[in-house]
Amino acid sequence: MKALRALVVFCAVLSAAFSFTAPARSQTNPYLEAASPQGLPAIGKWMLTAQGVPSDWLGEVYQGKILREPINVIIVDETAVSRNDAVARLLRAAAQAGYPIRLGHSAGYQGMIGGQLYAQLPKGWDDAFSNEVFELSNNHGRIFGPHQMGQAYLFTAAFSRERVDPFRWPGHRFASFNQARDDFAERMSRNAAYKMSDSVSLDNALTDNPKLTTGDHDGNAIILRAGP
8 A cells, every 4th residue: 555655656656747837827836928819829929948938039129129029920720630640740840941950059948838847849849940051141940839729730830030240259140030921921921831810910010118129010910820
C-alpha cells in the first residue's frame, strides 16, 4: 500500500511538472494577455520568453521605447491527421515558401493558445524560420503550436524584419513587423497550401504607451488556412 501511495504521488508530481496550462492572467502572470477572435480559441497577444514575459526584441530601443513583439500570424491546418503531421506539413510549406529553418537567431520562445503555452518551432537552440541568412537583412519568425481545434490544428507566429549593418553597433536592428508578416503570408499563399483567408484584430498594437512600442504593427494577424 505504501508503495502504491508513493507511486500515485510521484505520478501527480510528474504530471504537474509537464503541464503547459497557462495560469489566468489575473492570478500569477500579468503578461498572459489574450484576444478572443470569433471562431478561434484565445490567442496570446505576445511572443513570450522562456520566463513567460513578452519578448523585447533582445532589448532593442526603437524610437526611444522598448519593443514588444506581437503575434501577427495565425495558421490553421484543416488537413493534417495528427499534431506531428501538422508540424511536418508546416515545416515543408515554410521551406517551399522560402522560409527554411536557419541558424543565427535567438530561441527558446513560447506562445499561448487556448490557455496553453507552446514552445517555439523550430526547436534548435539558435534557429528561426528566415528568408535570408542572418548575416544579411532578413525576415524571420517563430511559430507556436499546434493547438487542436476540433478536427483542425492551429498555430500562431511572430515575424519581424531585421536590418543588418556590419558597420554599426548593434549590427542587427529592428526594421518592421508588418513587412515580415506580409511577406511570409504572401509567400506561403503563393508557394504552399496555406492560403491567406482573412485577418483578425488581436488588439496588440501599442501606439500611445509612454514606454513600450510595437513599431509599425497594426494590431492585426493574418490568417493562413490549409483546407482539405
